[in-house]
Amino acid sequence: MLRFSTWKFFAIVAMTVAAVLVVAPSMLSPSHYEELKSRLPSWLTPPTIVLGLDLQGGSHVTLEVDQADLISTQVKNLRDDVRRILREEKVAISGGIGTTTRGVQVRVADPADREKVLPKLRLLRNSFSGALLGGPSPLDVEASPDGVIRVTVTDAGITDKSRKAVEQSIEVIRRRVDALGTREPSIQRQGDDRVLVQVPGLQDPETLKEILGKTAKLEFRLVADPGQNPSEIEELDQVDQEGKLGVEKQVMVKGEDLTDAQPGFDQQRSGEPVVNFRFNIRGAQAFGEVTSKNVGRLFAIILDNKIISAPRILTPITGGSGQISGRFTVEQANNLAILLRAGALPAKLNIVEERTVGPGLGQDSIDAGKRAAYVGAGLVVVYMLVTYGVFGVFANLALFVHIAFIFAGLVLLGSTLTLPGIAGIVLTIGMAVDSNVLIYERIREENHAGRSILASLDAGFTRAFATIVDSNVTMFVAAAILYFLGSGPVRGFAVSLALGILTTIVTAVTMTRMMIAVWYHYARPTKLPI
């Protein structure tokens, strides 16, 4: 009991000092921390505790690929591809190209033509999804004897597209969120069809949602002339006017060919906010071609299937740049420019989960958590003192180091402190002394049974240790499962709890034992003070 190796002593003291040093910066006010940071070299700059969104305020948004939209986009692309192939092969069809929920179907006028197009259509599989090596085919191409050809997207194709859509979306979302100028956003994929976006300290979560919720698919299509084949026409809503407007189904120029988009003001006319855009070479060429051939017609600018405006083509526009006007406010023009610059999402994303905490509430939660921790710790400290006297002092010192260890662990792991995390720490304050109580009660018991002081102390520690290990392992298992299955704040709770359990062994057992050994050495008690 008395023999306590010097290295152990210094190891514990060193760990305690290190823990306090690691935690200290987090306790500073932000301005003091910045000052400290500016004076220290970067490798010595202490990290601070990362506060969860529930404490610092911010938005947590889970987006999910809209399957229906994804499928309809794929079907549309498929229809364009099929039309292109039919044109290239000069195959006449009877009726238009029909779309079903999962694909397109077309009837070739001369059944003999089927053989000309079928191989080409089958080749679409590769371009539809290049990465599927030997996997199930993303497309089914079948032809019935009466000349009807069906091309359908399979389940495998949808899953694959969905996964790719998430990957692309992450890039697009990152560009959009960065353009908002927020700090340290986190954008992660979740499962096959979800993206988790976390933006801490956001003042206006509405802008975030607005920017995330838009697909930003930009298309230029000609407004239909009266008397055009109805199967080639689509009726779309208009943003600034009541009623629908019929436009051709064929997309002349796509937003993908944009190289830049900037908000600006209309120089010639009203001076209202507009978005100026610029095309790449392919876009400029296509745009020039269409505008040259269709002078006098209306050219619709379509964003997410809504017509923003449909100006008349007065002269061919060959310079590769243009302007979108649509009675925008300055902010709307700005947001639209951000969306166009960042590119379109491959499919619509729906918000399936949103948790937004205002910065004020976050601060309130921190204050409440601190108050609870101080009061809880104070009560426990006093209670231990009045129950165990000098041994209570040791337990309280161990408790202090224990809490320092937990915070140091949080800092070093880069783990996030959440509100339930604070609750976990407060609970740990109550639980932490359990090990000391076990030891002390055992010491008392052994002493009452007639053992000498030294033998009682020794037996108390040795025997309680097995119990402490057993009981803490069970608690640790619960914490580990919470960590692996929980999400966000609950994870934070699990981390605090697990850290608390691990450090208990060091603080409550080894450290207390050391203090008692030192105390015994100097006090030479004749009677156990508990």
Next chain:
Amino acid sequence: MKLLRLAPENTKFPFMRFRRVSYPFSALLSLIAVALFVFKGMNFGIDFAGGTVIELRAKSGAAEVGTLRTLGEGLQLGDIEVQAFGNPADATLRFGLQPGGDVAQQAAVERVRGAVGGYYDLRRVEVVGPRVSNELVQSGTLGVVLSIIAVLTYLWFRFEWQFAIGAVIATMHDLLLTVGFFSITQLEFNTTSIAAILTIVGYSLNETVVVLDRIRENMRKYKKLPTAQMVDMSINAVLPRTIMTATTVMLALFALVAFGGQVIRSFSVAMIWGIFVATYSSIFICSPMLIYLGLRNEDADKAAQKHETERKADTVAAREEFTEEPVSAPPKSTPAPARKTSGKRAKTRPA
């Protein structure tokens, strides 16, 4: 210095005698808990039920719950729940899933913002869609089940099987009563409540293990003592620590209830109940189970039965003293490592 002692010293409560009361009592409570769960149900928060919670703070003055309710009903969002809490300027709005899916949910938040945004700040907005809430239910249930299985496995390896069964039955009991508690109080049940439940499971096992550890130790030490008496003796020995620890944890939890804020209040309240139940079950549910499961001491138990019949004839139920073997002089050479081998021996002995 006179030190405070909450637990009386050297107690000799015959805990095991209560098993004839505690088992029917706990069985009844468990049945009530199940009935409450089935018929009354839980107040599922939006994590599990899906829906929207918006926390508001009035820009000036106090929140007007009545006005908010009328406004909310005007928006036609289904059942809308308006509650005031804590600070008079604060209120929460809660409404369920909207027909029309995730898009409609977001649109509903917009409508609320439009209606109240002039007078209130939206301090917290949480929207959970139906698929997400389903997944949360699944992972929550899985978590509780997995943790019980994991702990059962650990105890099985570490102790005799009777201990593991006793501990799991005690844990299930605590779980049921906690669920019943959530049902009867209609505290909001959300993911944080799952954390509370898992912590209660952990604490319950922690308590049980402390008692079981002592029983196992005494089982080896007092081979001739009847099981019931030996268990009583073990519980009495750890009683001071049980009371001490429960008190410190309660102190911490009461601090959380009083000062921790609204969001974790239901967590803390549930934990308080859980600690209470866990302490009870480790003594009155788990330990007697060892007797029913026929834990060792056959010879001693036979003798005790004989003794019991003799004693019944007696008009005075004499308090039993633990005199079988002196407590004062346990052989000094029974440290922890020796225990493991004797544990194996105890295991292989025919039941």
